[in-house]
Amino acid sequence: MVRGNVGWRVALCGAAVVALFASCVTSKYDVKLEAATADWQEKIGAFITDAEAKAGTPGGEYEASKQFYEDMQNSIGGHVARTKSASGSARAVEILELLSKDIENLRKLHESGGKGGLSKTLGDPARAAIETELRALNKLQSEYRAGNENG
Amino acid sequence: MADLDVNKLVQDMLNQMKPILGAHWDQVQVYAKNETEKLGVSLAKIQADKLLGKVSEQQANILFDMQKNASLAVLAAVHGIGEEAAAKALNAALKAIKDPINKAIGFTLL
Numbered sequence: 001m002v003r004g005n006v007g008w009r010v011a012l013c014g015a016a017v018v019a020l021f022a023s024c025v026t027s028k029y030d031v032k033l034e035a036a037t038a039d040w041q042e043k044i045g046a047f048i049t050d051a052e053a054k055a056g057t058p059g060g061e062y063e064a065s066k067q068f069y070e071d072m073q074n075s076i077g078g079h080v081a082r083t084k085s086a087s088g089s090a091r092a093v094e095i096l097e098l099l100s101k102d103i104e105n106l107r108k109l110h111e112s113g114g115k116g117g118l119s120k121t122l123g124d125p126a127r128a129a130i131e132t133e134l135r136a137l138n139k140l141q142s143e144y145r146a147g148n149e150n151g
Numbered sequence: 152m153a154d155l156d157v158n159k160l161v162q163d164m165l166n167q168m169k170p171i172l173g174a175h176w177d178q179v180q181v182y183a184k185n186e187t188e189k190l191g192v193s194l195a196k197i198q199a200d201k202l203l204g205k206v207s208e209q210q211a212n213i214l215f216d217m218q219k220n221a222s223l224a225v226l227a228a229v230h231g232i233g234e235e236a237a238a239k240a241l242n243a244a245l246k247a248i249k250d251p252i253n254k255a256i257g258f259t260l261l
Contacts, residue, residue: 133220
């Protein structure tokens, strides 16, 4: 019985070592960025839907949504800084910077709408572009998770 | 304003991208085709919305910039490419369609 328990412990230790090596091999895989991407997808989608629904009302004007844009830029900027300081994926940083540019573009579109706010004519293509960038980030993380580290 | 021939735009863009992406072409061509199609459709939509007065010149420029950034992100995520090569290929593609687009849309978009 005791010998059996030792066997299991050795096997578990072996599995832990393998897992440790595996995590080293996929060092560009960023679980925090993957979670943030999912969070942004939800928040940006909900924000645009809400802004489009409120277009033409005071609640749909840019002034009422300033905080959202600021929060998004802070969140993306935080991940850019964290990825760079950890010598993480340069490709992830490139895509994050494109995402940041398009959050700024979305802000400009919203502001340009004046009292009309963010119409569907402006919001829908903007949403499609941002979702494409978030999918590109997801694709990259999937590659890294699978152990494809090049780039 | 002339109608845009999206299929021709796509083909002209792909013809410019292929030699730049060279050795990576096999792995990137599906993405390049999808993204040039999206750019072509986006340009046609912007032209139509501008004509109907739904978007201003400034908004048209922003919307196109967003589509361009999205296409750049997709190409940059393709294994082995990176943003620099993706940007070079995309800029060459857009340069090839610059004149017909600007003429069709009635202002300098590209």
